[in-house]
Each structure stands twice: as structure tokens, then as C-alpha cells.
Amino acid sequence: MNPSLDATKDTQIEKPLPFFSQMSQAGFGDKVFQKLTAFFAFLILFLACMTAFTLWHASADSIHKMGWKFLTTSDWDPVQGVFGAIPYVYGTLMSSLLALLIAAPFGIGISLFLTELAPQKLREPVAFLVETLAAIPSVVYGLWGIFLLAPFMREHIDPLLIKYIGGPFFKGPSTGLSLFTAGVILSIMILPTITAISREVFESVPNSYRESAKALGATNWETIQLAVMKPSKVGLLGAIMLALGRALGETMAVTMVIGNRPEVSANLLGASHSMASVIANEFSEAVGDIHVSALAEIGLLLMVITLLLNIAAHLLVWFTTSKFQR
Amino acid sequence: MFDYQTYRRWTDRTMVFLCGAAAFIAMIPLVSLLAYVIIRGVKRLDWTFLTSIPTPVGITGGGMGNAIVGTITLVIIACCVGLPIGIMAGIYLSEFGKKNKFAWCVRFTADILSGVPSIVTGIVAYTLIVRPMHNFSALAGGVALGFMMIPIVTRTTEELVKLVPHSIREASWALGVSQWKTILNVVIRTARNGILTGVLLSIARIAGETAPLLFTAFNNQFWPHGINEPTASLTVQVFTYAISPFKDWQDQAWTGALVLLILVLAVNMAAKLFFKNPRQLLR
Numbered sequence: 001m002n003p004s005l006d007a008t009k010d011t012q013i014e015k016p017l018p019f020f021s022q023m024s025q026a027g028f029g030d031k032v033f034q035k036l037t038a039f040f041a042f043l044i045l046f047l048a049c050m051t052a053f054t055l056w057h058a059s060a061d062s063i064h065k066m067g068w069k070f071l072t073t074s075d076w077d078p079v080q081g082v083f084g085a086i087p088y089v090y091g092t093l094m095s096s097l098l099a100l101l102i103a104a105p106f107g108i109g110i111s112l113f114l115t116e117l118a119p120q121k122l123r124e125p126v127a128f129l130v131e132t133l134a135a136i137p138s139v140v141y142g143l144w145g146i147f148l149l150a151p152f153m154r155e156h157i158d159p160l161l162i163k164y165i166g167g168p169f170f171k172g173p174s175t176g177l178s179l180f181t182a183g184v185i186l187s188i189m190i191l192p193t194i195t196a197i198s199r200e201v202f203e204s205v206p207n208s209y210r211e212s213a214k215a216l217g218a219t220n221w222e223t224i225q226l227a228v229m230k231p232s233k234v235g236l237l238g239a240i241m242l243a244l245g246r247a248l249g250e251t252m253a254v255t256m257v258i259g260n261r262p263e264v265s266a267n268l269l270g271a272s273h274s275m276a277s278v279i280a281n282e283f284s285e286a287v288g289d290i291h292v293s294a295l296a297e298i299g300l301l302l303m304v305i306t307l308l309l310n311i312a313a314h315l316l317v318w319f320t321t322s323k324f325q326r
Numbered sequence: 327m328f329d330y331q332t333y334r335r336w337t338d339r340t341m342v343f344l345c346g347a348a349a350f351i352a353m354i355p356l357v358s359l360l361a362y363v364i365i366r367g368v369k370r371l372d373w374t375f376l377t378s379i380p381t382p383v384g385i386t387g388g389g390m391g392n393a394i395v396g397t398i399t400l401v402i403i404a405c406c407v408g409l410p411i412g413i414m415a416g417i418y419l420s421e422f423g424k425k426n427k428f429a430w431c432v433r434f435t436a437d438i439l440s441g442v443p444s445i446v447t448g449i450v451a452y453t454l455i456v457r458p459m460h461n462f463s464a465l466a467g468g469v470a471l472g473f474m475m476i477p478i479v480t481r482t483t484e485e486l487v488k489l490v491p492h493s494i495r496e497a498s499w500a501l502g503v504s505q506w507k508t509i510l511n512v513v514i515r516t517a518r519n520g521i522l523t524g525v526l527l528s529i530a531r532i533a534g535e536t537a538p539l540l541f542t543a544f545n546n547q548f549w550p551h552g553i554n555e556p557t558a559s560l561t562v563q564v565f566t567y568a569i570s571p572f573k574d575w576q577d578q579a580w581t582g583a584l585v586l587l588i589l590v591l592a593v594n595m596a597a598k599l600f601f602k603n604p605r606q607l608l609r
Contacts, residue, residue, distance in 0.1 A: 031508030034422050040414035041423070041442065044476060048435045051450050051473075058453045092443045112456065117342055118349070126349050133356055137534025139561045140583045143568045144359045147366075188355045219338035242441070249443025250536035252565060253373050276445045283449070284462075284541040299449045303442055312442035313435065314593070325360030 036197075051303075059297035061290055070297060076262055076278075078287045084293040085301065087262035091179065091272040092302070095254060096247035098183025098268070099190055104240055106187070107194025116193070116224055117204040127199070136194035142256030145185045150176035150257055153184070158269055169267045177259035179272040185253050190243040197242060197317060201235030202228055204321045231320075238316030245309040249302060251276035275302045360587075367584025376585070380547050380563075383572050390582050392549050393558040396464065397589075399550060400543060400559055401443035401533055403468020408475030409525065411592050415476075416483025416521075421509055433484070440477040447473050448538030456542055464550065464557035467543025470514075471532040478531060482524025490516045519600045526558075526597035530590050560586045 030322075062070065065082050073084030114123050131180060154176030161170040161180075169178075209227035218226060259271025260281060275298050286292045373391055381388030415432065420543055423429025451470035456462055490513050498508040515523070536559075544556040545566060567579035 003468035027504075029507070032507070033351065034418075037414050040411050041344045041418040041429070041480075043411050044415055044432050044439065044480060045435055047476060048439055051439075051447070054450045054453050055446065058449065063347060069487060070331070076332075106352060109345040110352055113345040113349045117345055123347055129353060129356060130349075131589070132594075133352070135530060135534075135590060136359065137536070137561060137586055137590060139534070139536040139565050139568070140363065140587055143579055143583050144563060146568060148358065148362055149581075182444070185357040191352060219334055221338040221341040224341075238593070245441045249445065250442075251443070251445045252561075256565075256569065276443060279445050280451065280537055284544065285450070295451070296449050299443075299446045303446045306441055306443055307438060310438050314437050 003074075007171060008255070015168050052075035055300040055303060059293050059300050061293035064254045065290065066297075070294070071301075074262075078282070078291040078294075081288075081290050082314070083291075083297075084102040085298055086273045086297060087264050088273055088278050088302070090264045091182075091258065091262075092248055092274040092276065094272070095179055095182040095186055095258065095274060096244055098180065099186035100240060100244055102184065103191045103194055103243065106189050107239075107243070108198050108236065110191075111195045111202055112197035112224055112228070115199055116228060117220065130192050130195050131219045131317070133188065134196075137176070138189065138250060138252040139256075141189060141253040142186055144258040145181065145253055149185060150181050152176075153181050161269070169268050171267045171269060174261065174269040175271070177257055177271055178269045179258060180268040182254045182258040182272070182274070185257055186250055189250060189253060190247050191194060193243040193246055194239050197239035198232070198236055199316070201239060201267045201320055203237075204232055219272050234316050235320030238313045238320065241309050241313035241316065245306045245313065248277060248309070250316075251280050275299075335438075363580060363584050363587055366577070368581075370581040371584060375578070376541040377580055379549060381589075382577075383575070386574065388578070390558075390560060390563055390578070390585065392546065393563040393582070394585065396543070396546070396550055396557040396588075397533060397560045399464050399553065399557060400471055400539070401529055403465060403553065404471035404475055404532055405529070407469055407472025408479055408514040408528070412476045412479025413483050413521065413525075415480045417487060417509065419480065419484040420487040421513070433481075436480045438460045440474075440481070443537075444474060444535050445537040445540075446540055448540065451538065451542045459554070461554070462542065462544035463557040464543050464555070467539045468553070468557070469556065470538040470542050471535060474532055474535065475528045478528040479524055482527065483521050486520030486524060487513060487517045489520065490593045501553065502609035523597045523601035525583070526593050526600070530593040530597065533593065534561060534586065534590050536565050540565075560589075 008222055062083060065081075070083055070085055071089075072086070073082075074086035075082045075084045077083075106213065110126075113128055118126065154174050156170070158170070158174035158176070158178075158180070162172045162174070205228050208232065213223040213227040254274050255277035258274055258277060260273055260277060261271040262273040262278070263270065267270075279299055279302075283292070283295050284296060310322050370389075374387060375387060375391075376394065377390040377391045379392045380390070415436070419429050419433055423432070447470050451466045451473065455469060456465035459466075494512055494516060495508055498512045499505070503511075526546065539559050539562050541558055543562070545562050546556045546558045550557050564579050564582040564586060567575040567582065570576065570579075
């Protein structure tokens with residue numbers, strides 16, 4: 001039995017030198033160290049399982065009591081013990097989709113600008129500023145949203161939307177605290193995510209693609225279309241899905257500007273609610289165990305949605321960025 | 327007749343312009359936010375604000391000294407939970423986990439865990455710690471933040487330890503140093519600045535978190551006396567004051583936001599000083 005053979009098998013040496021394993025005097029220490037680090041790595045898997053199990057356990061009461069009605073009704077009355085999650089799910093999905101509609105074109109435009117078009121001197125500073133957006137705490141976004149963005153939307157943007165688009169989607173009067181404002185603030189918050197990932201995807205496209213397009217006489221934009229965007233389609237989808245995952249779970253900024261009224265309405269200028277914000281608002285003041293359990297179930301639902309999105313997105317991003325690295 | 331060449335040229339120009347405009351427009355919220363936080367924040371920013379505890383409504387003065395101490399306490403607890411696991415797991419992934427299924431699973435799980443909404447982590451910490459102990463505590467808040475740190479630290483440590491050239495390891499082995507001593511004394515030492523960068527970036531990320539603290543660390547109007555009691559944090563305090571109807575509290579919220587922003591951005595900058603190419607970390 002040679003303990004160090006086992007240890008060297010997994011290291012970065014593709015072909016261990018034949019005498020190395022025999023010469024190693026400290027095979028035991030190596031083995032212990034490897035097992036120790038593996039244990040800590042295992043703790044991550046454990047943490048994931050524990051998160052899932054804890055949430056499921058915490059929401060068991062509510063799952064048992066409400067069953068599928070939790071997902072199909074829209075009454076939320078903690079005092080009566082009736083819980084339906086539809087308004088929250090609706091608010092979360094709508095605000096996140098709105099955020100994507102705004103942030104995706106901007107994010108992709110910015111990363112194209114940064115990887116393909118901008119003069120070399122401009123790239124790093126602009127990238128740095130966009131990344132700074134990611135470093136700002138969400139509660140600060142919320143504060144800015146309440147005192148600056150919401151009044152600005154109420155005074156300047158919303159009247160224009162009502163006047164020129166109108167219809168069921170933009171109905172006044174607007175208070176500024178609305179689904180639409182939540183979407184706008186979320187779009188600012190997920191912009192760095194979209195930009196960073198799509199930039200990575202664009203940068204993984206080999207230069208020979210661009211050169212071929214240019215050699216055929218393509219303009220800058222045609223090069224981008226043919227040689228940059230086309231091969232990175234799947235990766236961009238991944239970037240957008242990761243950003244969507246982030247938007248779905250965002251709590252503070254949304255809570256502060258969405259208006260916190262559980263309502264399903266097509267009117268984007270009306271107050272709404274979201275899954276994360278109902279948890280933030282009610283959890284510490286919950287009436288009774290069943291209420292806590294229902295809120296935990298909303299958390300469970302939120303986690304399942306973001307989990308599925310994240311799994312799909314990571315697979316897509318890995319797939320595209322590794323495609324060119326053969 | 328419409329000229330195709332002109333069409334091509336103008337599409338090109340328009341699209342290039344639009345891409346540049348997107349970058350420019352994205353700066354507007356950033357500038358507006360920073361400017362507002364600074365302008366409205368400096369009004370109340372003085373020594374009293376940094377060193378005193380909140381006063382009841384109507385009594386002027388008061389500050390967020392306890393919240394600043396609370397945030398630091400929470401970050402320290404989070405580091406105690408997150409750093410050992412994160413760094414060790416990162417070492418495993420880069421040194422022993424090049425091509426095996428277990429490592430692939432861990433890597434993937436870490437990526438997925440970093441996408442779990444922070445408020446969900448709060449519920450988990452509540453159920454595991456607050457509930458059995460029957461009170462809100464800094465411990466619960468710190469553990470929640472620590473959980474969030476683990477995947478970030480793991481992945482950055484892995485990326486950075488991987489950057490250490492293989493020849494350095496071989497040089498150490500050639501001197502007869504065993505593998506684990508090589509990792510601890512040579513590889514980690516080489517990657518030290520990078521790992522520190524990753525740690526600082528994750529601290530900057532969790533220090534600005536509010537959602538997981540709302541029902542774990544909760545809030546407190548007094549100086550903390552230990553980690554087993556409700557503890558104020560800058561973020562929760564800013565949130566509480568921001569949604570309050572009192573002008574004085576709202577002003578304090580802006581000042582709190584300014585202090586928070588300075589802390590977070592300073593840690594971010596410090597991280598970038600340690601390591602010149604932080605872009606690969608900011609995922």
C-alpha cells in the first residue's frame with residue numbers, strides 16, 4: 001500500500017514522475033491534509049443540503065395546512081390563517097422581468113462597447129465604474145430609491161408613460177412607489193452582473209473570428225453581429241438568467257420602493273409586493289407559528305425558483321466559455 | 327433608390343453610438359446616487375454621530391456608534407464561520423480537485439449557493455439559531471453572513487491558488503518537501519495577496535447586507551454587551567430610519583448610508599490594491 005500514490009493521482013501533475021511517489025517520506029501528512037481539506041469542501045455540500053432541509057422543515061406546517069392552495073390562491077390573511085402566495089409571486093416575477101427588459105440591452109451594449117468598440121484607454125475606467133454599481137449595498141439603493149428615484153418617476157417619467165402609452169399597463173395616478181420603479185431600481189442593480197458576464201463571454205470569442213469578418217469587409221457592427229454575438233448567444237442567455245436570479249432574490253431596494261400592497265394588477269404604476277419583501281416585512285413580527293411557516297414556504301419557493309435558474313444559467317455559461325478553450 | 331452601402335454605414339454608426347450611449351447612461355444613476363449620499367450625508371456627519379447611540383424621536387443628536395460596532399462584530403463572526411471553510415475548500419478544489427467528480431459537485435454547489443437569495447439565508451439562520459435560543463442575537467446574524475461568505479471565498483481562493491505556477495510546486499517537491507507542506511508554505515504564501523483580496527471583497531459584499539439581519543441580529547438602540555443579544559447594524563439602522571416618517575431620522579439614514587458606503591468602498595479599494603487584476607474575482 002502506498003498512500004502517496006493516491007494523493008498524487010488528483011493533483012495537477014498529469015504524469016507523476018515514477019520516483020516521486022516512492023521518494024515522498026511524508027505520505028501520511030499528505031493524506032491527512034488532503035482528507036482535511038476534502039472535509040471542508042464537503043461542508044459546502046452539507047451547507048446546501050442543510051439550507052434546503054431547514055427551509056423545508058420550517059415550512060412543513062404551512063405546506064401541510066395549505067397544500068397546493070398556497071400556490072393557487074391570492075388571499076393572505078395571517079390572522080385568519082389563510083395564505084396564498086400569488087400576489088407575491090406575481091410582483092417578484094413582474095419586477096424582475098421589467099428589470100431584465102431594461103438591463104439586458106444596456107448591459108449587452110455596455111459590454112460590447114467595452115470589449116469591441118471603446119478606445120483602450122476608456123475600457124478600464126468605464127468597467128470600474130460599472131463594477132462600482134455592484135459594490136453599493138442594496139439598502140443604499142433603497143434609500144436613494146425612496147427619496148430620489150420614486151419622486152422623480154412620479155413627477156417626470158410616469159406622467160409621460162400615462163400620456164403616451166397608457167392602456168391597462170400605465171394607469172395613473174402614480175405615487176412613484178410602484179412595480180415600475182422597483183423594476184427600474186432592480187435593473188440598475190443587475191446591470192453589473194449582465195455586463196461582467198457578457199463581457200467575459202465576448203472576450204472568450206477567438207480573435208480570428210473577428211479578423212475573418214473584418215477581412216470580408218464587414219463594418220464594426222456587422223463584425224459584432226456575425227463574429228461576436230452569434231457564437232455567444234448561449235452564453236448571453238446564461239448571463240441574463242444569472243441576472244434574473246439575482247433580481248428575483250433582491251430584497252431591500254425592492255421592499256423600499258414597491259409600495260408593499262399585495263395586489264395582482266396589470267397596472268405597472270400601481271403598488272405591488274414581492275416574495276422577498278413580504279418576508280422582510282412580516283417575518284420578525286409574525287403572528288403565530290403558522291405565519292412564520294407560511295413565510296418560510298415563500299422563502300422555499302423563492303429558493304427553488306432561483307436554484308433552477310442558477311443551475312441552468314451556470315451550465316450555459318460554462319458551456320460557452322469552455323467551448324473556445326480547447 | 328436606397329443605397330445599401332449607406333444603409334450599412336449608418337446602421338454601423340447608429341449601433342456603435344448606441345453602445346457608447348448605454349455606457350454613458352449607466353453612469354447617471356451611479357453619479358446621482360453617490361452625489362446624493364455625499365451631499366445629504368455630510369450634514370450630520372460628525373464625531374457625535376460616529377460615537378453615540380440613537381436618541382428617541384424628538385431629541386436631537388444621537389448617532390450610530392452602536393450600529394458601527396455591531397456591523398464590525400457581525401463581520402468578525404461571519405469571518406470566523408466563513409473563512410476557514412471557504413479557504414480550506416478552495417485549497418481542496420485547486421490542489422486536489424482538478425478532475426474528480428466530488429470536486430465538480432462542490433464547485434457547482436458553491437456557484438449555486440452564491441445565488442441563493444440572502445433573505446433565504448436569513449430564514450435558515452433564524453430557524454437554526456434564533457428559534458432554539460429564543461432570542462435574536464449577533465451570533466445568528468454573523469452566522470447568516472458567514473454562510474453567504476463561504477461560496478464567495480471558496481471560489482476566489484480556488485481561482486487564485488490555481489494561478490500559482492506549477493513550476494514553483496515542482497521546485498519545492500524537488501527539495502524533498504512533502505506536498506502538504508508545499509501547499510501551506512509555498513503555494514499559499516505565493517497566493518497570499520490574492521486570497522486576501524478575495525476575503526476583502528467578500529467582506530465588502532456581506533457588510534452591506536441587510537436582508538439576512540432583519541430577523542437574526544434584529545436591531546438594538548444600545549451599546550452591545552455580548553454576541554448573544556439583539557445587535558444593531560449600520561444597514562438595518564439605515565433601513566429603519568429610511569422608512570420612518572421623521573425628518574431627523576431620515577437625515578441620519580443618509581449619514582448612515584454615507585458611512586456604510588465609505589466602509590464598503592474602502593474595503594473594495596483595499597482589496598484591489600492587494601491584487602492588480604481583480605476582474606476575475608468580481609463574479
